[in-house]
Amino acid sequence: MIERITFDFQNEIEQLKEFFGFDYVAIALVQSPERRFELKWTFVTGNRSERYRRIKLQSGKGVAGLVFKTGKPMYVGDAESELMGPDHFNYPIVIAEGLKSFGAIPLYKYNRVKGVLLVGYRKKSGLTPLQFEEFKQQIGPRFGPFYNKEMVTDESDE
Amino acid sequence: MNRMNDMQLTELLMKLYSNSGEAIFFFDRDGKVLSMNKAAEEIVSKDVYEQMMQGRTDAICLTCKGFTSSEEMQTCVSCYMSDPEKNVGSFQVYFETAGRGIIPYSGSIQTIDAEVGIRAFMLRDLTVQYKTQEELNEKQMMKQVIKAQENERKRISRELHDGVAQEMLSSLVDLRVLKYMNVEKDVLKKVEQTEGTLMRLLDDIRHLSVELRPATLDDLGLEAAFRTHFKWLEKNYGFVVIFHPELQSKRYGGEIETVVYRICQEAIFNSLKYAGVDEVIVRLFEEEGTLRLIVADEGKGFELDTTPQGTGLGVYGMRERTELVEGQLTIRSDIGKGTVVLLDVPVSEGGELL
Numbered sequence: 001m002i003e004r005i006t007f008d009f010q011n012e013i014e015q016l017k018e019f020f021g022f023d024y025v026a027i028a029l030v031q032s033p034e035r036r037f038e039l040k041w042t043f044v045t046g047n048r049s050e051r052y053r054r055i056k057l058q059s060g061k062g063v064a065g066l067v068f069k070t071g072k073p074m075y076v077g078d079a080e081s082e083l084m085g086p087d088h089f090n091y092p093i094v095i096a097e098g099l100k101s102f103g104a105i106p107l108y109k110y111n112r113v114k115g116v117l118l119v120g121y122r123k124k125s126g127l128t129p130l131q132f133e134e135f136k137q138q139i140g141p142r143f144g145p146f147y148n149k150e151m152v153t154d155e156s157d158e
Numbered sequence: 159m160n161r162m163n164d165m166q167l168t169e170l171l172m173k174l175y176s177n178s179g180e181a182i183f184f185f186d187r188d189g190k191v192l193s194m195n196k197a198a199e200e201i202v203s204k205d206v207y208e209q210m211m212q213g214r215t216d217a218i219c220l221t222c223k224g225f226t227s228s229e230e231m232q233t234c235v236s237c238y239m240s241d242p243e244k245n246v247g248s249f250q251v252y253f254e255t256a257g258r259g260i261i262p263y264s265g266s267i268q269t270i271d272a273e274v275g276i277r278a279f280m281l282r283d284l285t286v287q288y289k290t291q292e293e294l295n296e297k298q299m300m301k302q303v304i305k306a307q308e309n310e311r312k313r314i315s316r317e318l319h320d321g322v323a324q325e326m327l328s329s330l331v332d333l334r335v336l337k338y339m340n341v342e343k344d345v346l347k348k349v350e351q352t353e354g355t356l357m358r359l360l361d362d363i364r365h366l367s368v369e370l371r372p373a374t375l376d377d378l379g380l381e382a383a384f385r386t387h388f389k390w391l392e393k394n395y396g397f398v399v400i401f402h403p404e405l406q407s408k409r410y411g412g413e414i415e416t417v418v419y420r421i422c423q424e425a426i427f428n429s430l431k432y433a434g435v436d437e438v439i440v441r442l443f444e445e446e447g448t449l450r451l452i453v454a455d456e457g458k459g460f461e462l463d464t465t466p467q468g469t470g471l472g473v474y475g476m477r478e479r480t481e482l483v484e485g486q487l488t489i490r491s492d493i494g495k496g497t498v499v500l501l502d503v504p505v506s507e508g509g510e511l512l
Contacts, residue, residue, distance in 0.1 A: 030354065033350070037353075037354035037357050037358055049436075051396035051436055052396065053396075054392050054393070054396040054397075054398070055393060055395070055396040056393040058361075058362065058365065058394060060362075061394070088431075089395065089427075089430050089431045092396050092397070096396065096436070110351065
């Protein structure tokens with residue numbers, strides 16, 4: 001078992017933002033049993049709106065909901081053409097933050113998705129597939145490699 | 159009973175013949191056109207008219223597109239002209255007209271001189287009546303569809319809420335019992351994870367049920383249902399509804415409540431989708447026997463006459479629903495200023511206090 005000391009999420013995502021030059025980084029985490037295991041955006045940096053605070057994510061809906069449900073990364077290179085159809089309102093964070101290109105990965109713990117990490121740019125094709133791949137590799141050892149379903153710690157289990 | 163002499167009557171008949179809007183043809187036993195009035199001449203094309211004048215027996219077939227039988231819309235099977243002895247009081251027939259395309263007529267054919275075998279064939283234009291009929295049918299159909307959809311939603315929603323969710327809740331309780339039994343730590347961990355999943359699933363099912371049709375609407379009325387829905391909007395979309403309920407939990411007929419709820423829902427969704435705002439104001443109140451709903455946003459606004467964004471069905475559906483309860487729907491929108499949707503529904507004085 002890897003170390004289970006408290007992890008400073010806020011500091012980590014700020015570093016991520018700095019390191020890759022993202023416009024926006026956010027983490028959604030499954031809340032504690034007392035909070036009915038809700039999925040909420042818990043840590044955010046680079047935000048221009050406070051809308052995320054009000055949102056309680058539903059599995060299978062929105063970016064985090066989809067990644068949470070499928071357990072697979074999601075990449076959108078051009079949100080305008082890929083998401084902005086009649087259903088665009090189903091991606092409130094993407095709209096509120098004006099993200100044009102973004103990627104999200106599941107964060108695993110005990111073989112379950114415990115959270116979702118979203119990174120994005122406010123310009124089209126800001127995030128290239130190549131860069132997203134690099135990001136995934138970079139995140140691996142730091143946040144616990146999601147791709148082989150190893151663990152990340154979060155406070156809610158302490 | 160006839161207060162005229164034959165001369166006067168003939169004169170009147172002649173006037174009827176030449177000035178009537180109904181087309182009148184006289185046929186002889188063989189189906190040759192003996193005479194036709196002005197209205198009839200206007201119907202047939204020049205070419206057909208000439209052929210008729212030349213005395214072709216089947217000239218009428220060039221312009222007739224068949225009549226309506228119980229089998230077919232337009233058919234020539236057992237044509238009304240085929241049996242010279244047969245009188246048909248009224249049937250529907252289609253004619254290819256000069257300049258107006260194929261038009262439905264109500265036709266009648268009868269023998270007026272049995273000895274010589276002369277028959278009169280009269281046509282009355284049905285297009286306007288038809289259009290009215292069609293519109294009426296369409297409206298009634300739409301209303302039926304709305305009602306059917308609402309009932310079906312209600313059924314599935316109840317099923318989910320009373321059946322599936324209850325069942326899931328009991329397994330959740332069972333699972334919780336398991337936590338207090340003497341189990342290994344790793345088993346406990348797994349149980350807790352499953353509990354989390356189940357709880358989320360239960361929430362999803364409840365959401366689905368409420369989304370389909372909120373039971374609170376039937377049980378507690380508009381205000382309660384709105385509050386639940388607005389909370390849901392906030393959670394799902396981070397969208398804030400500033401709600402001013404002024405009804406003091408008054409109840410109205412089921413249909414009225416459904417219509418108001420659905421129209422409010424649709425109006426808010428439109429703001430959410432297209433106005434580019436993250437809050438709207440909703441006011442619900444009663445005024446002089448009218449239940450009024452106001453949904454206002456300060457968003458982009460749109461031009462009312464332009465082709466709508468999206469399917470355009472939303473506003474259409476809102477209008478149809480409004481008609482269901484004989485209400486009135488007003489939509490005002492200014493580019494850059496926002497949109498206001500106003501719904502007035504007449505209610506019996508005071509509604510029902512529950």
